[in-house]
Amino acid sequence: xxxxxxxxxxxxxxxxxxxxxxxxxxxxxxxxxxxxxxxxxxxxxxxxxxxxxxxxxxxxxxxxxxxxxxxxxxxxxxxxxxxxxxxxxxxxxxxxxxxxxxxxxxxxxxxxxxxxxxxxxxxxxxxxxxxxxxxxxxxxxxxxxxxxxxxxxxxxxxxxxxxxxxxxxxxxxxxxxxxxxxxxxxxxxxxxxxxxxxxxxxxxxxxxxxxxxxxxxxxxxxxxxxxxxxxxxxxxxxxxxxxxxxxxxxxxxxxxxxxxxxxxxxxxxxxxxxxxxxxxxxxxxxxxxxxxxxxxxxxxxxxxxxxxxxxxxxxxxxxxxxxxxxxxxxxxxxxxxxxxxx
Numbered sequence: 001x002x003x004x005x006x007x008x009x010x011x012x013x014x015x016x017x018x019x020x021x022x023x024x025x026x027x028x029x030x031x032x033x034x035x036x037x038x039x040x041x042x043x044x045x046x047x048x049x050x051x052x053x054x055x056x057x058x059x060x061x062x063x064x065x066x067x068x069x070x071x072x073x074x075x076x077x078x079x080x081x082x083x084x085x086x087x088x089x090x091x092x093x094x095x096x097x098x099x100x101x102x103x104x105x106x107x108x109x110x111x112x113x114x115x116x117x118x119x120x121x122x123x124x125x126x127x128x129x130x131x132x133x134x135x136x137x138x139x140x141x142x143x144x145x146x147x148x149x150x151x152x153x154x155x156x157x158x159x160x161x162x163x164x165x166x167x168x169x170x171x172x173x174x175x176x177x178x179x180x181x182x183x184x185x186x187x188x189x190x191x192x193x194x195x196x197x198x199x200x201x202x203x204x205x206x207x208x209x210x211x212x213x214x215x216x217x218x219x220x221x222x223x224x225x226x227x228x229x230x231x232x233x234x235x236x237x238x239x240x241x242x243x244x245x246x247x248x249x250x251x252x253x254x255x256x257x258x259x260x261x262x263x264x265x266x267x268x269x270x271x272x273x274x275x276x277x278x279x280x281x282x283x284x285x286x287x288x289x290x291x292x293x294x295x296x297x298x299x300x301x302x303x304x305x306x307x308x309x310x311x312x313x314x315x316x317x318x319x320x321x322x323x324x325x326x327x328x329x330x331x332x333x334x335x336x337x338x339x340x341x342x
Contacts, residue, residue, distance in 0.1 A: 002063030002076075002153040002186055003028040004049065009058030011044060011210075018044055020210045022058070026188065026203070031180045034190045035197040036207035037233070042190045043158055045207070049188065050079050050156050063153055078147035079156040082163060084139045086131045086146075092118075093127040096146045110149075117145040120182060121175075137168045144179070157189040161196070173200060194234050198222065206230050228259060228339035237264050237292065239333065242305035247276045251327075253334055253342050261333035264292070264310040268326040269317070275324030279307055281317055289313045298322060 004026040011019035019041050026032050034042040047053040049060060051072035060068045067075045086095050093114060100110045118124045121141040131139055140160055147155055157176075161169045177200055180187055191197060197204050198218045206213040206221065206229075214226045225231035231239040241261040244252060248260060272278050279295035293309045309325065317323060334342040 003030075004154065004186065004188075005059075005061040006049075007059040007061075009045075009048065009060065010056050011041075011048060011053065012056045018210050019048070019055075022212055024205060024212070024215065026186065029184050029186055031177075031187045031189065031200060031202045032205060033197040033201035033203075034188065034205050034207060035194055035233075036192065036213075038192055039209075040207040041210040042192075042207050046079075046156055046158055046188060046190050049075075049154075050077055051075050052079075076153040077156055078150045078152040078154075079158065080140075080143050080147050080160045082159040084131070084143045084163075086139060086142060088131050091128050091130055092123060092134070092142050092145075095131070095142055096149050099146065100149060113149040113151070114145075117148040120148065120179065121145050135168075136164050137172055140164065140172060141175075144176075148183070153186065155185055155187045157187065159190055159192070162191075162193075169196075176200065195236055198234070204234075206233065208233075224341075225333065226341050228261070228335045228341075231261050231333060231335075231341070235263060237308045237310070239263050240305075240307045241333075241335070242297075242307070243303055245277065245303055248327075248332075251276075251329055251332055256336045257334045257342060258337040259335040259339075260327075261335065262327045262331055264308045266328065266331035267307075267309045268328065269293075269309065269311055269315075270324040270326055272322045272324050275326035277307075277325045278322060279325055281319050281321045281323065284317065284319055286313065291315050291317075293317060295323070295325075 006022055006024040009019060009022040022045060034045060036042050044053060048055050051070060059066060062075060096114050096117060097110050118127055121144060123141055123145060126138060161172050164172060173196060201218055204218055204221050205215050208229050214221055214230045221230060221234050228241055232241055239261045241259050244260045277297050278299050279297045281293050281295050283294040285292040290313050291311050293311060295307045297305045336342055
């Protein structure tokens with residue numbers, strides 16, 4: 001397997017720039033997730049790594065070799081697409097074998113690699129079936145198997161689970177995590193789902209409008225977002241961000257603070273008048289182990305804010321109740337007018 005270095009990569013489509021000065025270091029064996037909203041450039045960046053898109057400037061190195069101008073077949077990477085991209089008229093075995101056959105692999109080696117990939121992905125009983133006879137999850141495993149048999153230096157995944165239902169997505173997510181540990185492979189995974197990013201990644205790269213907003217471990221990004229964008233994008237439910245009130249003045253770092261933030265689970269729920277803010281419960285969602293309270297602040301109509309608070313599933317707060325919300329000092333996030341963290 002191999003590490004990847006990206007230096008000052010820029011990408012244009014005609015006169016429109018879609019990637020801006022991307023520089024990243026991906027270690028050998030890391031599971032790195034590119035995450036961001038639709039149109040942020042994450043799939044384009046992945047395709048630039050695969051060689052499916054050219055770059056206008058910058059450099060891409062894989063395993064210490066400059067592959068910026070190399071053809072996709074010469075980069076020793078394997079890509080798994082959202083659409084599976086299986087040949088419908090071929091069996092699972094033939095789909096997995098096709099690339100090796102085209103590249104002249106020895107028949108015995110092809111059989112060995114297919115058998116090993118089928119064992120890892122639990123596809124032994126399906127090798128003689130065609131894609132139309134498989135479930136969505138099984139088809140995605142075949143697509144992953146086709147990548148495994150190439151024994152590449154790097155695996156690239158472009159939103160591979162987005163076509164699956166919620167339960168199957170969770171199952172496949174766990175399988176991919178196990179596959180990464182088993183293969184000890186360098187993997188780059190693109191998703192717009194920040195839950196997938198948080199649960200799967202060794203390192204997360206958050207992209208926004210073609211720029212890298214932040215790089216770090218899931219918990220580094222969760223607890224120390226460098227911008228309001230990252231704070232509100234990572235986390236489910238999202239961080240609450242609103243303008244500070246007079247009751248927060250003694251907690252603020254300086255006059256540059258224009259917005260403050262607090263994650264839903266970090267509020268302390270108190271009686272009205274005992275916290276930093278008073279708010280009224282509009283909606284209560286009981287999820288079993290936890291409840292989500294959707295509140296509207298009271299007492300200052302010009303500075304009214306909508307806030308989500310996560311509490312225990314046994315919480316007895318009712319719709320219409322007025323409560324006090326306290327933000328502990330170490331849980332308070334502060335942002336300037338440009339959305340940068342202070």
